[in-house]
Every structure is written in C-alpha cells, then in structure tokens.
Amino acid sequence: MTFQSQGAFQSPSQRAQATAHLAQTMTLLGLNSLExxxxVEAAISxxxxxxxxxGRHCPNCGRSLQAEAVCPTCAYKAKAGNSDEPIVFLNPPEDNYAPRSSGAQELSDDIPTADIQDLPAYVLQQIASELEADELEIAAHLLTSLNExxxxxxxxxxVARFYHRPVSDIEAVADLIRHADPLGVGASSPQEALLIQLESLQERAPDAELCARAIEEGMGLLSKHQYGELGxxxxxxxxxxKEIAEFIVNNLSPYPARAHWGNVRNVTAEAPATYQRPDIIVREQEENGKIRLVVEVMWPIRGxxxxxxxxxxxLQEAPKDKAEQWKxxxxxxxLLIKCLAQRNHTIVxxxxxxxxxxxxFIVKGDAHMKPITRSSLADxxxxxESTVSRAVAGKSVQLPSGKIVPLAQFFDRSLHIRTALKKIVGNEKKPLSDTKLAKQLAEQGYEIARRTVAKxxxxxxxxxxxxxxxxAS
DNA sequence: CTATGGCACGGATT
DNA sequence: AATCCGTGCCATAG
Structure with missing residues (x-):
C-alpha cells in the first residue's frame, strides 16, 4: 500500500478513498475464487x-493488458528466475473453469469428463424400472441438467412448470434419482446431497442429529474447518x-458425481474432499532433472x-441529477479494479x-510438512499478519498429487508428527499404547506428551x- | 494398576 | 480480543 505513507497530505476525500481501498482489499483477500x-459479477451488473x-490480465501481476502486449513491469520475471524458484502466475482466463452451470467444462485433468457424461445414463438405468413412461422423460430432463x-x-x-405437472410429481422422481448411486446426485445443493448421504449412514454416524444440523446450519464453518465455532x-x-466435522468430511461428499467418478484416490486418507474447488493449483515440472513447481492462481474473470x-x-456531460451518482x-x-490487482499481487x-x-511438503507429502506460522510468513x-490470515482463509489448493487441501493446511503445525504417528501405527506388530507411541515418536525427534498422542x-x-x-485378531 | 477420554488452563497464534 | 493447541489432572473403564 504505497499511498498511505503520506496521510497528512491527503484531503479528506482522498483519505476516505484510501481507507475504502484498504477495507475492500481486505474483504477481497478473504474471498475464495468462487465468492x-x-x-465481481454483481459489481459488473x-x-x-x-x-x-x-483482453487479458498480466499473468504475473494481474494488471490489465491491452491486446497481446506483454506486461512491461513484470514480463521478464516470469521468464527469468533460477530453477529453484517456483513459477507463480494467474492462470489465463480461457483456461479458467466456467462459473457454475454454464457448459460443463473440464475442471482438471484428473477428472475424466467422459465418465461424467455417462453419469446420467448410469443413474437412469438404475431407476428406469420404477418409472412410468412420462416420468422417465422427467428423469431424463433432470439428469441432463446436472452439472459436473x-x-x-x-x-x-x-421443471414442473415445463411439464405442466404438480411439483410433487417432479419431487418423487427427483427423490428416486437422489437415492440412486452415487447417493445424492440430483440434489440442488451440496447441503442437500450431504443430508441424503447422511440418512443412509445414520447408524455409523457419531450423532446423526448433530451432523444434520452441522450441515444445515454450519456449512460454511464446516468447509473452513472452524471446529470451535461450529461447536x-x-x-x-x-x-x-471436530468429530462431527470429520465424520462428514470423511464419509460424505458434497459433490456426488465426484465422489463416485472423480477423486476416488484415497477416500480414507486424511483431508479427502475440500468443500470447494481449488483456488490455486500446484503442479510439478521437470526441468533438467530438477523439479520445479508451477503455481496457478485462479483468476475469476473471463476477459x-x-x-x-x-x-x-x-460523465462529462452528465445531467445534473445523475452526475453525483455517476461519479x-x-x-x-x-477502486474495485485496483483492489483486485492488489489482491492478486498479495496472493501471488x-x-x-x-x-x-x-x-x-508439496512434492514429497505430508511427512515433510514444515510448521510455518502465518506471522513468520507475514514478516x-x-x-x-492479518493480511496473511485473510489471504489464506477459505482457499484451497490442489497439490500435484491431485489432492485438494485447504490452504490453511500449509500452516498445520502438527501434520508431520501425525504422519509419523500413522506410520508407526501402520508398522506396529502389537498395538502400542499411547505411552509407547509417545516414546517412539520421541526417538524420531518428536517430543510430545502422551496426552497429545491420544489427540x-x-x-x-x-x-x-x-x-x-x-x-487385529 | 494401566490406558484413555474429558475438562480446563495457559501460552501461542491469528 | 478471540481462538487454537498442547498438556496436566482427574475420573472411569477394563
């Protein structure tokens, strides 16, 4: 923030603008790409x-780029730099994913689109026998309006209006679809999908009632892993x-299609599905033997x-009554444009x-996580430090492995220890008590209390x- | 008596 | 100022 240093020179209106700038930058920073x-769409309309x-934005600094001109201030940076340094850039709009329903576009290489197209057929096949001819048509209609x-x-x-039928008829069909495999397809929101899945897992849930409420009321907190607040x-x-949240995250998927077709990888492994699409994608790139990281920050604006x-x-010749508003x-x-640029700059x-x-951590996995604090990164x-907090909040990263994790996990202080713990337990012959586990961990240099092992x-x-x-027996 | 989970405190982090 | 996290102490179960 270059302008705030000479506050004394600013006129009141300039000052007001400066604080507005600050305030808006802060809020923008806290938003993930979907938000x-x-x-931005709201602002435009x-x-x-x-x-x-x-047109394009400079992939490095996010500033507007006229035609195909290269951003003069930072173009060279993107090219140069030694190979140890990661390349970080805002992804070009045409590679960006479509906002929501407008045309199913491939989100990532890891998720095969071909399968998604088969999904409607797959579901229809399951429920066809239970439907009348006219209901079949409705089912088909619903199934073709699924997003990815x-x-x-x-x-x-x-849909009811379209077919001139009571909503309850449509509901009946939708209900069938939702209870077909993958469970929850055809729900109209992630929450609904989760609730349907929860229903079938009731006996396994620690507390179905609480889970349901967590999904209904605390969805935001859930995806941000704010267990305290959720509590x-x-x-x-x-x-x-936390227990509730973990059960939900581990066993339910807010995006039914993906649970089934997409990231089947490690469903049981830690932090499976984050409840958002990635805001940042990290990839690896071979470069004469060395691995270079390529970081792609989602830029939400197409054009x-x-x-x-x-x-x-x-504005020059605005009518009197409008002039003020237009100004x-x-x-x-x-302001918005400036703030957007600043947001990107900060994130990059x-x-x-x-x-x-x-x-x-990114290349080799959880065990190599370094405990970083937000404040150390801030200075x-x-x-x-609050800037870092905001920048990190609510965003998710797709790692080279394809796993999507919250950006906040980069600041997890205990992940490496937990990974070590998992390894010990995985290799143990006889089940070790917490005390023994604590000892084993201490031998590896992780000095933690036995109580903490339990946690x-x-x-x-x-x-x-x-x-x-x-x-075991 | 040992192994664990619950609660709550204090220091660190945000 | 609010929240998170590691720990110690105590109760309970086996």
Missing amino acids: LIQK ENPALELVE DGLLTTTLPE NLLGVSRLVA LLRINPLFQEA IDLEQAT RLMQVLAVLQKQ ELGVH YRNMEGILPAHMRKAL
Missing part, C-alpha cells in the same frame, strides 16, 4: 462504469464438533475488466514464498490400542 466471481471486454458435480442446475418448480453453533464442545471509456465520456460509480469501479507473492518453504512478506490418534481416526488389538 470472488460472484462479487450493478455498476455501469465497469465493463468486461476481450452431480448437482441440479434447475429447480424443481421450474458454539451446535452447542457442543469443540472436540465433538478484461476495465472502466468503460464511454461511461467516462458520458460515485466511477470511483467505486476504479504469498504463494511464491509458500511454495519455496513448503516445497518438500517475510513484509505485510501484516493426534483421534484426529487421524486411529482407534485406541486395545481396540486395535481386537480388530
């Missing part, structure tokens, strides 16, 4: 001063909340967002440093020693 898309045109996540893109009343909301302890020059012209619009538009720089620090970047064990879903014994 940002919504925010509400603010006549903004326009979206063909397996969620419905239309609403039931809409408050549900009126239970943090630990119980170039800029001030509409026509609007600016019109405000223009200011806000400029953040990832640059983070990718270097956690390279081992490395020269920003306030980690819990976090990883490892049963206590005596129960493991029962299981």
Whole structure:
C-alpha cells in the first residue's frame, strides 16, 4: 500500500478513498475464487462504469493488458528466475473453469469428463424400472441438467412448470434419482446431497442429529474447518464438533458425481474432499532433472475488466441529477479494479514464498510438512499478519498429487508428527499404547506428551490400542 | 494398576 | 480480543 505513507497530505476525500481501498482489499483477500466471481459479477451488473471486454490480465501481476502486449513491469520475471524458484502466475482466463452451470467444462485433468457424461445414463438405468413412461422423460430432463458435480442446475418448480405437472410429481422422481448411486446426485445443493448421504449412514454416524444440523446450519464453518465455532453453533464442545466435522468430511461428499467418478484416490486418507474447488493449483515440472513447481492462481474473470471509456465520456456531460451518482460509480469501479490487482499481487507473492518453504511438503507429502506460522510468513512478506490470515482463509489448493487441501493446511503445525504417528501405527506388530507411541515418536525427534498422542490418534481416526488389538485378531 | 477420554488452563497464534 | 493447541489432572473403564 504505497499511498498511505503520506496521510497528512491527503484531503479528506482522498483519505476516505484510501481507507475504502484498504477495507475492500481486505474483504477481497478473504474471498475464495468462487465468492470472488460472484462479487465481481454483481459489481459488473450493478455498476455501469465497469465493463468486461476481450483482453487479458498480466499473468504475473494481474494488471490489465491491452491486446497481446506483454506486461512491461513484470514480463521478464516470469521468464527469468533460477530453477529453484517456483513459477507463480494467474492462470489465463480461457483456461479458467466456467462459473457454475454454464457448459460443463473440464475442471482438471484428473477428472475424466467422459465418465461424467455417462453419469446420467448410469443413474437412469438404475431407476428406469420404477418409472412410468412420462416420468422417465422427467428423469431424463433432470439428469441432463446436472452439472459436473452431480448437482441440479434447475429447480424443481421450474421443471414442473415445463411439464405442466404438480411439483410433487417432479419431487418423487427427483427423490428416486437422489437415492440412486452415487447417493445424492440430483440434489440442488451440496447441503442437500450431504443430508441424503447422511440418512443412509445414520447408524455409523457419531450423532446423526448433530451432523444434520452441522450441515444445515454450519456449512460454511464446516468447509473452513472452524471446529470451535461450529461447536458454539451446535452447542457442543469443540472436540465433538471436530468429530462431527470429520465424520462428514470423511464419509460424505458434497459433490456426488465426484465422489463416485472423480477423486476416488484415497477416500480414507486424511483431508479427502475440500468443500470447494481449488483456488490455486500446484503442479510439478521437470526441468533438467530438477523439479520445479508451477503455481496457478485462479483468476475469476473471463476477459478484461476495465472502466468503460464511454461511461467516462458520458460523465462529462452528465445531467445534473445523475452526475453525483455517476461519479460515485466511477470511483467505486476504479477502486474495485485496483483492489483486485492488489489482491492478486498479495496472493501471488504469498504463494511464491509458500511454495519455496513448503516445497518438500508439496512434492514429497505430508511427512515433510514444515510448521510455518502465518506471522513468520507475514514478516517475510513484509505485510501484516492479518493480511496473511485473510489471504489464506477459505482457499484451497490442489497439490500435484491431485489432492485438494485447504490452504490453511500449509500452516498445520502438527501434520508431520501425525504422519509419523500413522506410520508407526501402520508398522506396529502389537498395538502400542499411547505411552509407547509417545516414546517412539520421541526417538524420531518428536517430543510430545502422551496426552497429545491420544489427540493426534483421534484426529487421524486411529482407534485406541486395545481396540486395535481386537480388530487385529 | 494401566490406558484413555474429558475438562480446563495457559501460552501461542491469528 | 478471540481462538487454537498442547498438556496436566482427574475420573472411569477394563
């Protein structure tokens, strides 16, 4: 923030603008790409001063790029740099994923689209026998309006109107679909999908009632792993909340299509599905023997967002009654664009440093996680720690392995120990008690209390020693 | 008596 | 200022 240093020189309106800038940058920073898309789309439709045109943003700094010109300030940076340094860039809009329902586009190489297209047929086949001819048509209609996540893109009343039939008829069909495999397809929201899946797992759930409430009321907290808050909301302890959240995350999938067709990888492994699409993608790239990381930060805007020059012209001869409002619009538009640029800049720089620090973790896996704190990263970047907090909050990263994890996990202080713990338990001959586990860990350099071993064990879903014994025999 | 889970405290982190 | 996390102490189960 270059402008705030000479506050004394600013006029009140400039000062007001500066604080507005700050405030908006902060909120934008805290948004993930999905939320940002919504925010920007809303701004475009509400603010006549903004326009979206063909064009690109500089993949490095996010600034507007006219035509095919290369950003003069930072183009060389993207090319140069030694091979140890990761390449970080904003991904070009045309590679970006479509916002929601507009045309199923391939989200990532890991998820085969061919299979997704088969999904409707697969489901229809299961339920066909239970349907009348006219219901079949409805089912087909519903199934073809699924998005790549397996969620419905239309609403039931809409379909009902289309066929001139009562909503309850449509509902009956939808219900069949939702209870077919994969469980929850055709739900109209992630929450609904989760609830349907929960229903069938009731006996296994620690507390079905609480799970349901967590899904209904605490979805946001759930995906952000804010167990404490979730606990408050549900009126239970943090630990119980965590247990609930973990059960949900481990056993249910908010995107039914993907649970089934997509990331089948390690469903049982830690942190399986995050509840968002990745905001950042990290890939590996071979470069004369060395592995170089390529970090792709999602840029939510398709095309170039800029001030509409026509609007600016019109402002000159604006009618008296409109002039004031138009001026405000223009200011806000400029502000938004500036703030967006700053948001990107911050995130790109953040990832640059983070990718270097956690390279081992990214490439080799959980065991090589370094415990980094947000504040240490903050002063490395020269920003306030709350800035880092905001930048990290609510965002998710797709690792080279294809796993999607919350960005916050890069700051997990105990993941490496937990991984070591899992390894010990995995190799143990006889079930070891927590005390013994603590000793083993100490030998590996991880000095933690026996009580803490128990907690980690819990976090990883490892049963206590005596129960493991029962299981072994 | 040993192994664990619950609760709560204090220091660190955000 | 609010929240998270590791730990110690105590109760309970086996």
